[in-house]
Amino acid sequence: MEETLVLKPGFNTYTIDTKEDLKLSIVGHAMDSSLYVLIKSAKKINLHTLFSDGNYHILYWNDCDFNVVINEANELKENSVVKVAFGQLSMGNVIYDSKSVLECPNSTLHLKTATLNNNDKSYRIECINSNVNTHVEMENHCINTEKGVFALEAIGNIIKGSKGATNFQTSRCLTFGDIKKANISPLLLIDENDLQASHAASVGQIDENQMYYLQSRGLTYKEATNLITIGYLTPIVDFIDDEQLKELLKTKIEDKVNALCLI
Numbered sequence: 001m002e003e004t005l006v007l008k009p010g011f012n013t014y015t016i017d018t019k020e021d022l023k024l025s026i027v028g029h030a031m032d033s034s035l036y037v038l039i040k041s042a043k044k045i046n047l048h049t050l051f052s053d054g055n056y057h058i059l060y061w062n063d064c065d066f067n068v069v070i071n072e073a074n075e076l077k078e079n080s081v082v083k084v085a086f087g088q089l090s091m092g093n094v095i096y097d098s099k100s101v102l103e104c105p106n107s108t109l110h111l112k113t114a115t116l117n118n119n120d121k122s123y124r125i126e127c128i129n130s131n132v133n134t135h136v137e138m139e140n141h142c143i144n145t146e147k148g149v150f151a152l153e154a155i156g157n158i159i160k161g162s163k164g165a166t167n168f169q170t171s172r173c174l175t176f177g178d179i180k181k182a183n184i185s186p187l188l189l190i191d192e193n194d195l196q197a198s199h200a201a202s203v204g205q206i207d208e209n210q211m212y213y214l215q216s217r218g219l220t221y222k223e224a225t226n227l228i229t230i231g232y233l234t235p236i237v238d239f240i241d242d243e244q245l246k247e248l249l250k251t252k253i254e255d256k257v258n259a260l261c262l263i
Contacts (some may be wrong), residue, residue, distance in 0.1 A: 007056070011242055017041045024048070028080075034241050037061065039090075044069045049084075052077030052104075054253035058084045061249065065091040071133050072097065074238055076134075078104035081089045087249070088115040094198040096123045101136035112139045114236035116229075117148035126155040129165035131197075138169040140184075141232050145260055146177030153185045156199065160191040167197040174232060175205055176225075211241040229257050 003013075007028040008011045016022060017040040026035065026049040034057040039045070041064050049058070051074075062068070068090070076082055100109055109256055115121060127136040136156060144150045156167035173182045186199035206228060214224035230253055237249045 005035075007031065007035060008132075009033055012036070013038070014043060015040060017133045019043070019136075020174070022046070023048070026058070026261070028052070028054055030054055034058070036240050036242070036245060039064050041066065042068050047072040048075075049073070049082075050075045050077070051080040051082050053079045055081045056083070057080075057239050057241065059087065059236070060085070061087045062090045062094065063252075067093040067094045068073075070097070072099070074098070074100035074109070076100065076104070076107040076109055078101045079106050080104075081108045083110045083112075083239050085114070085236050087236045088113065088117075088121065089233075089253065091118055093120040094122070096121070096125075098123070098125045099128070100126070100136075101128045101130055102136065103130055105132050105134065107131070108135040112236060112239065113140040113141070114233045115140075115150070116145075116233060116253075116260070117142060117150050118145045118260060119147065120149045120153045124153045124155075126157060126187040127167060127169075128157040129162040129167055131149075131162055132161045133164040134162060135165070135168075136167040138171075140169075140171040141235075142173040142182070143229050143232055143257075144173055144175040144177065144182045148175075148177065148181060150182045151185075152183070153187070154199070154201070155187045155189065155198060156188040157196055158192050158197060162192050163194040165190065165192065165195045165197075167195070169199045171199075171201045173203045174229070175203060179203060179205065193217075226254075226257050230254055233257075 002023045004025045009031045021044040023046045030053040039062045084200040184201040186201045
């Protein structure tokens with residue numbers, strides 16, 4: 001099944017609920033627009049986005065508790081400022097492969113993922129600067145439970161001739177089980193001298209100093225753990241402008257964290 005979504009100015013919504021494979025194209029040109037995509041059911045989703053001359057915010061929310069494969073290709077043309085976020089609270093297995101290309105000058109991408117993982121999730125995310133004055137910021141945050149297996153390959157790629165490019169990435173995984181079940185592989189591929197780039201990655205268990213501070217303020221260990229976990233995940237909702245939807249998604253995060261009983 002193939003569908004094309006042409007964005008309108010302002011707030012847009014779209015729901016994926018199908019038993020078929022879906023190929024979805026999203027197009028935005030010369031506007032300020034935001035989009036909320038709710039994934040309720042799907043086996044395989046191929047996403048292709050094309051943006052130019054505008055400001056765009058997209059939040060994908062995976063509420064599907066079945067196994068799903070998501071392939072994403074983002075194209076950024078001239079003067080496009082794009083914020084793309086994936087909220088992955090699914091209890092199913094997820095394979096997520098994302099490739100973003102900043103093709104034209106003066107394009108900016110902020111890509112963010114927030115994952116609560118109780119199964120197997122494997123991500124490969126690549127952001128490519130292929131022209132002058134292109135700017136990338138990638139952020140990934142994961143909570144990995146005792147049952148979860150998480151793998152992330154985060155790649156920044158700056159092509160020769162992309163002068164003035166920036167490519168920054170930060171990836172963090174907080175694990176409540178075997179630390180060996182979570183792996184982050186950051187990578188920078190650089191073929192240009194006039195640039196700024198960095199990567200940072202960490203996988204670890206909860207900070208006992210944080211726990212001590214919160215418990216000294218009267219919280220139980222579980223309350224403190226849930227508070228830290230929710231704090232890892234809730235910034236994802238800021239990628240959308242609708243206040244009512246933000247509150248709904250924050251509640252969903254809190255309910256999911258509480259239901260998993262991380263300790």
